[in-house]
Amino acid sequence: MLLDQLIDQLKIYKTNSDLKGIEISSIEMDSREVSVGSLFVCLQGMTVDGHEFVDNAIEDGAAAILSEKPLDCSVPVIVVPSTIKSLAILADYFYGMPSQHMNVVGITGTNGKTTMTYLIDEIFRKYGHKTAIVGTIHMKIGDHQYPVRNTTPDSLFLHKHFHQMLEAGVHTVIMEVSSHALSMGRVYGIDFNSAIFTNLTQDHLDYHLNMNDYAYAKSLLFSQLGNEFQPKRKTAVINVDDPYADVMSRATSQEVVTYGLGKEAFIRADNIRLDSNQSKFDLILGEEIVPIEARLPGKFNVYNMLGAIALAYSYNIPVETVKKALEETNGVPGRFEAVNIGQPFTVIVDYAHTPDSLENVLQSIVELKKKRVYTVVGCGGDRDRTKRPKMADVAMKYSNFVYFTSDNPRNEDPKQILKDMTGHITGHDFHVIIERERAIQQAIQTASEGDIVLIAGKGHETYQEVKGERVHFDDREVAKEAIERFLKEQS
Ligand SMILES: CC(=O)N[C@H]1[C@@H](OP(=O)(O)OP(=O)(O)OC[C@H]2O[C@@H](n3ccc(=O)[nH]c3=O)[C@H](O)[C@@H]2O)O[C@H](CO)[C@@H](O)[C@@H]1O[C@H](C)C(=O)N[C@@H](C)C(=O)N[C@H](CCC(=O)O)C(=O)O
Numbered sequence: 001m002l003l004d005q006l007i008d009q010l011k012i013y014k015t016n017s018d019l020k021g022i023e024i025s026s027i028e029m030d031s032r033e034v035s036v037g038s039l040f041v042c043l044q045g046m047t048v049d050g051h052e053f054v055d056n057a058i059e060d061g062a063a064a065i066l067s068e069k070p071l072d073c074s075v076p077v078i079v080v081p082s083t084i085k086s087l088a089i090l091a092d093y094f095y096g097m098p099s100q101h102m103n104v105v106g107i108t109g110t111n112g113k114t115t116m117t118y119l120i121d122e123i124f125r126k127y128g129h130k131t132a133i134v135g136t137i138h139m140k141i142g143d144h145q146y147p148v149r150n151t152t153p154d155s156l157f158l159h160k161h162f163h164q165m166l167e168a169g170v171h172t173v174i175m176e177v178s179s180h181a182l183s184m185g186r187v188y189g190i191d192f193n194s195a196i197f198t199n200l201t202q203d204h205l206d207y208h209l210n211m212n213d214y215a216y217a218k219s220l221l222f223s224q225l226g227n228e229f230q231p232k233r234k235t236a237v238i239n240v241d242d243p244y245a246d247v248m249s250r251a252t253s254q255e256v257v258t259y260g261l262g263k264e265a266f267i268r269a270d271n272i273r274l275d276s277n278q279s280k281f282d283l284i285l286g287e288e289i290v291p292i293e294a295r296l297p298g299k300f301n302v303y304n305m306l307g308a309i310a311l312a313y314s315y316n317i318p319v320e321t322v323k324k325a326l327e328e329t330n331g332v333p334g335r336f337e338a339v340n341i342g343q344p345f346t347v348i349v350d351y352a353h354t355p356d357s358l359e360n361v362l363q364s365i366v367e368l369k370k371k372r373v374y375t376v377v378g379c380g381g382d383r384d385r386t387k388r389p390k391m392a393d394v395a396m397k398y399s400n401f402v403y404f405t406s407d408n409p410r411n412e413d414p415k416q417i418l419k420d421m422t423g424h425i426t427g428h429d430f431h432v433i434i435e436r437e438r439a440i441q442q443a444i445q446t447a448s449e450g451d452i453v454l455i456a457g458k459g460h461e462t463y464q465e466v467k468g469e470r471v472h473f474d475d476r477e478v479a480k481e482a483i484e485r486f487l488k489e490q491s
Pocket residue numbers: 029030031032042043044045046047048049050053149150151152153154178179180181
């Protein structure tokens with residue numbers, strides 16, 4: 001693409017160079033990816049300033065530089081007020097504005113995003129759409145899966161892969177939109193058709209100043225739905241039982257479909273019955289009552305299903321299709337996933353890594369009325385420190401015994417993280433075992449018939465991250481080995 005044609009997409013820029021006749025082969029935001037003919041975009045990061053890598057980019061063949069300040073260099077420099085915004089506009093255009101040609105569903109909220117992407121994916125596939133998912137576990141295009149570094153990747157990655165999705169015949173993209181992504185402008189330029197709000201409880205207060213700042217970041221997804229006068233009509237889907245529902249509703253002038261358990265919700269559930277491996281409820285859709293039975297335990301999963309149903313409703317997908325998709329789903333990897341090889345007690349691996357998700361999952365476990373509850377849990381390093389004692393209190397409140405252990409200490413001392421979690425606890429017994437493998441083994445060795453062991457925090461993750469290195473670690477594998485040993489010792 002010609003540089004002048006590309007830069008013409010921007011309204012606000014300055015340059016002293018002639019941009020005519022320069023062919024751009026790619027747009028790059030990382031100097032290490034630059035090749036001959038690239039436009040290198042300098043981004044001010046949290047760790048380094050991309051402007052420092054201009055010389056490297058030019059050495060590797062960059063044809064032009066997009067910068068936030070004038071630079072003295074041998075290729076044209078285009079200066080803009082915000083490279084992050086310009087990057088999104090240019091990447092969208094460079095890749096043919098692909099998000100305008102597909103349904104893009106964005107899901108935000110503290111908990112339930114990944115689960116909901118899976119449920120909505122099942123529904124749309126049953127409806128006959130080819131789908132793509134972008135989220136914590138992976139990016140999936142049709143049946144192909146690709147690893148991702150972030151739950152919500154940067155705008156360059158997104159527009160580039162939307163193009164790939166469109167080429168592959170995808171009709172509907174279902175993506176998680178993290179608050180980090182919304183604050184850092186990673187989803188700028190995306191033409192969302194729908195935005196879903198799951199819930200808002202404490203997390204990421206290392207990054208956001210306070211809960212209001214966190215809520216504001218989430219609300220940006222709803223502002224980005226645009227206004228009701230656009231050619232494409234759009235819908236917001238909002239959990240009306242959440243105290244922040246109103247903040248999200250007010251951020252958009254598009255129509256809102258509400259879901260929840262109370263009578264004021266447009267899509268709601270009644271007569272909820274939960275057990276260890278499924279939930280049953282009556283879906284109330286106006287005058288219609290539709291019984292639903294799905295292998296997704298826990299009241300929080302009823303919320304996740306209601307959100308998916310509300311979204312499907314906004315696309316006029318028949319309720320029979322929705323029911324069938326939910327009833328056939330096998331659940332989500334690492335979310336309330338049972339490890340069962342015939343032991344006389346239950347072992348659950350779950351991704352709860354916030355006070356609220358841990359409380360939800362433990363409440364669901366307590367409702368199963370098992371003999372004793374053993375919990376293995378830790379908190380991530382380089383993340384919100386204020387959630388540590390709260391998560392420990394929740395674990396202690398609902399468990400007969402807790403094994404506090406490491407969960408991705410990253411660049412922090414695991415001993416200090418565990419001190420932050422447990423330092424305030426008095427009068428109750430618990431174990432601190434830094435090595436996660438040993439903590440899981442001990443919990444399983446201690447369990448007996450009728451008990452339940454919850455291994456929380458890492459879910460689908462297949463690594464333990466220590467000082468920038470990811471070492472293979474999978475709670476499900478470790479639990480299985482420990483159970484095998486337990487069964488051997490019993491026989
Ligand atoms: C704190 C944070 O979010 N950091 C994100 C940020 O990285 P950064 O600001 O540190 O980038 P940087 O290293 O300073 O680099 C600045 C610029 O210089 C460029 N550079 C850098 C080096 C070089 O040699 N040449 C070069 O050009 C970089 O490509 C970049 O353009 O931008 C990167 C690219 O988009 C992200 O991958 C990275 O996410 C890191 C890995 C991360 O861990 N983020 C977490 C907190 C996060 O975002 N989590 C949410 C989910 C949370 C949840 O919902 O639970 C997520 O969406 O993943």
